[in-house]
Amino acid sequence: xxxxxxxxxxxxxxxxxxxxxxxxxxxxxxxxxxxxxxxxxxxxxxxxxxxxxxxxxxxxxxxxxxxxxxxxxxxxxxxxxxxxxxxxxxxxxxxxxxxxxxxxxxxxxxxxxxxxxxxxxxxxxxxxxxxxxxxxxxxxxxxxxxxxxxxxxxxxxxxxxxxxxxxxxxxxxxxxxxxxxxxxxxxxxxxxxxxxxxxxxxxxxxxxxxxxxxxxxxxxxxxxxxxxxxxxxxxxxxxxxxxxxxxxxxxxxxxxxxxxxxxxxxxxxxxxxxxxxxxxxxxxxxxxxxxxxxxxxxxxxxxxxxxxxxxxxxxxxxxxxxxxxxxxxxxxxxxxxxxxxxxxxxxxxxxxxxxxxxxxxxxxxxxxxxxxxxxxxxxxxxxxxxxxxxxxxxxxxxxxxxxxxxxxxxxxxxxxxxxxxxxxxxxxxxxxxxxxxxxxxxxxxxxxxxxxxxxxxxxxxxxxxxxxxxxxxxxxxxxxxxxxxxxxxxxxxxxxxxx
Amino acid sequence: xxxxxxxxxxxxxxxxxxxxxxxxxxxxxxxxxxxxxxxxxxxxxxxxxxxxxxxxxxxxxxxxxxxxxxxxxxxxxxxxxxxxxxxxxxxxxxxxxxxxxxxxxxxxxxxxxxxxxxxxxxxxxxxxxxxxxxxxxxxxxxxxxxxxxxxxxxxxxxxxxxxxxxxxxxxxxxxxxxxxxxxxxxxxxxxxxxxxxxxxxxxxxxxxxxxxxxxxxxxxxxxxxxxxxxxxxxxxxxxxxxxxxxxxxxxxxxxxxxxxxxxxxxxxxxxxxxxxxxxxxxxxxxxxxxxxxxxxxxxxxxxxxxxxxxxxxxxxxxxxxxxxxxxxxxxxxxxxxxxxxxxxxxxxxxxxxxxxxxxxx
Numbered sequence: 001x002x003x004x005x006x007x008x009x010x011x012x013x014x015x016x017x018x019x020x021x022x023x024x025x026x027x028x029x030x031x032x033x034x035x036x037x038x039x040x041x042x043x044x045x046x047x048x049x050x051x052x053x054x055x056x057x058x059x060x061x062x063x064x065x066x067x068x069x070x071x072x073x074x075x076x077x078x079x080x081x082x083x084x085x086x087x088x089x090x091x092x093x094x095x096x097x098x099x100x101x102x103x104x105x106x107x108x109x110x111x112x113x114x115x116x117x118x119x120x121x122x123x124x125x126x127x128x129x130x131x132x133x134x135x136x137x138x139x140x141x142x143x144x145x146x147x148x149x150x151x152x153x154x155x156x157x158x159x160x161x162x163x164x165x166x167x168x169x170x171x172x173x174x175x176x177x178x179x180x181x182x183x184x185x186x187x188x189x190x191x192x193x194x195x196x197x198x199x200x201x202x203x204x205x206x207x208x209x210x211x212x213x214x215x216x217x218x219x220x221x222x223x224x225x226x227x228x229x230x231x232x233x234x235x236x237x238x239x240x241x242x243x244x245x246x247x248x249x250x251x252x253x254x255x256x257x258x259x260x261x262x263x264x265x266x267x268x269x270x271x272x273x274x275x276x277x278x279x280x281x282x283x284x285x286x287x288x289x290x291x292x293x294x295x296x297x298x299x300x301x302x303x304x305x306x307x308x309x310x311x312x313x314x315x316x317x318x319x320x321x322x323x324x325x326x327x328x329x330x331x332x333x334x335x336x337x338x339x340x341x342x343x344x345x346x347x348x349x350x351x352x353x354x355x356x357x358x359x360x361x362x363x364x365x366x367x368x369x370x371x372x373x374x375x376x377x378x379x380x381x382x383x384x385x386x387x388x389x390x391x392x393x394x395x396x397x398x399x400x401x402x403x404x405x406x407x408x409x410x411x412x413x414x415x416x417x418x419x420x421x422x423x424x425x426x427x428x429x430x431x432x433x434x435x436x437x438x439x440x441x442x443x444x445x446x447x448x449x450x451x452x453x454x455x456x457x458x459x460x461x462x463x464x465x466x467x468x469x470x471x472x473x474x475x476x477x478x479x480x481x482x483x484x485x486x487x488x489x490x491x492x493x494x495x496x497x498x499x
Numbered sequence: 500x501x502x503x504x505x506x507x508x509x510x511x512x513x514x515x516x517x518x519x520x521x522x523x524x525x526x527x528x529x530x531x532x533x534x535x536x537x538x539x540x541x542x543x544x545x546x547x548x549x550x551x552x553x554x555x556x557x558x559x560x561x562x563x564x565x566x567x568x569x570x571x572x573x574x575x576x577x578x579x580x581x582x583x584x585x586x587x588x589x590x591x592x593x594x595x596x597x598x599x600x601x602x603x604x605x606x607x608x609x610x611x612x613x614x615x616x617x618x619x620x621x622x623x624x625x626x627x628x629x630x631x632x633x634x635x636x637x638x639x640x641x642x643x644x645x646x647x648x649x650x651x652x653x654x655x656x657x658x659x660x661x662x663x664x665x666x667x668x669x670x671x672x673x674x675x676x677x678x679x680x681x682x683x684x685x686x687x688x689x690x691x692x693x694x695x696x697x698x699x700x701x702x703x704x705x706x707x708x709x710x711x712x713x714x715x716x717x718x719x720x721x722x723x724x725x726x727x728x729x730x731x732x733x734x735x736x737x738x739x740x741x742x743x744x745x746x747x748x749x750x751x752x753x754x755x756x757x758x759x760x761x762x763x764x765x766x767x768x769x770x771x772x773x774x775x776x777x778x779x780x781x782x783x784x785x786x787x788x789x790x791x792x793x794x795x796x797x798x799x800x801x802x803x804x805x806x807x808x809x810x811x812x813x814x815x816x817x818x819x820x821x822x823x824x825x826x827x828x829x830x831x832x833x834x835x836x837x838x839x840x841x842x843x844x845x846x847x848x849x850x851x852x853x854x855x856x857x858x859x860x
Contacts, residue, residue, distance in 0.1 A: 300741060302740050321743050321745075323742070324743075332741075334741060339734075340741055341738070343731055343738050344735070345734060346734060354742040357724055363724055366725065367724070368722060
């Protein structure tokens, strides 16, 4: 096998941190190559260098036998490199077709492009409607836009950053089929993921990065999840455990919640009925865009419903505001970290005020008390091992995993009676994800009720007591998680089984 | 070649430095403009920035004018800055200024010639409420129909101008004014007159109130949860909603505050320095205040300083007009350049310029 891309001694330093330190490895032609590493290990910087978004300080690259030093993504694309980002680079106010046209150097006419999009998306099993607005798409659907955008360019090397974090098992299977199809057509794939079993199932070779350096290379097919994770983290890992508790009284009851979506492409919730008891972790699975965001906002209070449709500790709260619900013990953390559960260019201390101001009494007559706010931020940083210099840095300067630990920690330290979280470990590294799951289990053990909305089935199987699935705005009846097989859940997810 | 490198955190130094850079760049570009117009650029800049304060011949007139002109600019800009922080763009302060002046003046004219100490406070309240009510039009259209508040508030300025013309030729026309399109003169109406408090200082109640509002806004915006929520709304309406802020309420409140401030500024102006309602008494404070708000970094203290600087260019500009016979438009261009350069230099807050040779790998 000849090498498609060779990296030699690549180094890139930012003020205060060496993101890549003398990194060398190669990707063979027609190879699916995994790049493994924790958040902050330098994976992103490395792939950005390959994609022309950053210029390395030193080192060389060879692509298809030619010296390769793209100074911008256009050059990289022209050479045959395409990339699907973890954070989508899409314009919400534009349609799918317009977004795809923006990423192309010579976009065809919209009608032709739409035809091509339908063709390619059909061929690779990625359903897309070219005329829909991206703003109305779920995370999973947005990712399909990104993938189709890349596929339209017939790349030689496709870089995928955390592509499966929002997909169902069936969708992952389909994606893998797509990727193998791309591979069989002669292209190589550089696959970045924290999901080790996927890497083991898909990739032929893995390069492991830690703190900017290559610390190993292996054939993932002969490794175990544990051995891979420990190679990546450089330490021994423990799996989250829950101490057994007897489930108490229902904390939250939803009785036939109906919610009509204002958004023409949104999903209306239909007759959602369930109970969560004290000490219980209720997992809600389902494919992105099946009503998760709508359910989340109905529970958090961002959208109001009829009062008696939501009952918290015996009180009807359907009309209460998010702040009032927090005071009553319902805390939540939505999926999107930057811009929803956290304000990107506010300090961590200021981000504390977003949800803790009233409940933690961080003010007097509306005037903010700074010292307790700072202390609370520091307590969250310490309790959840948030890697940050201090509480004055902007939220957006934290890595995904660290910010998520901060957001979850901010809510958990407020001792909720009920905690609702949407995609708790989306785009979060293995170590942070384990910390977050462990914290959710500890919260339930302490007698609180927890609702975890997630598309990561492994996660739900690992932490849920009961499990229900959202499909088309309807929720299946919660069942004991231990009695369900992944196949059964997968069927519920596809909405083929009436609940 | 110059490369811009994103900064990890926005530069605090640059936040303070860019307004100064913008003023310097404006002086240079303005100097070039004046040279093209055939004037001595150094003289023009001196007349605009220094003569109003230090030239013996003009200073006695110009110094009090500084407060007279700065007060409405600062008051309006303070109100606008609250909305701007929340990404709510009230561009129609000029209209709310006019409506405030009409509303406040109408109260006094309706009860003419009442002598009461309560009249002037009542006029201020009426002025504020009129401006606020006028700002409710874009607020309601925005919250109910998602109509762009920039366009609505801007277009309402021209409606206000016509309303003013209708008022001074109709119900509010002075009965003793020989049919001129103007109201009674407030200088001849002691209980309604916003007089100078200390002779030859330019200090009137509007100036006092402006200073009070600077302090109030400073406290609310930096110490109070309302200021935090305004900022959160500006960063992300979604995050604000999650936090428990109703975006629609925020739109109503922010437009209400900026409308009320502009309305009060209008009342103080018409009852004091302008003296009476005429079709020409609004001289564009409502628009210039937008520049002041940005030049002052949407910060109350910054706005105070920016308002004084802007007032200086108004007075200096007038001086330059009759001393060097510069066209009035050239002074407006000069003021506009200030905002332009401020926005241009703003890039330095988030990016670091690196001067280097283009390297090839």
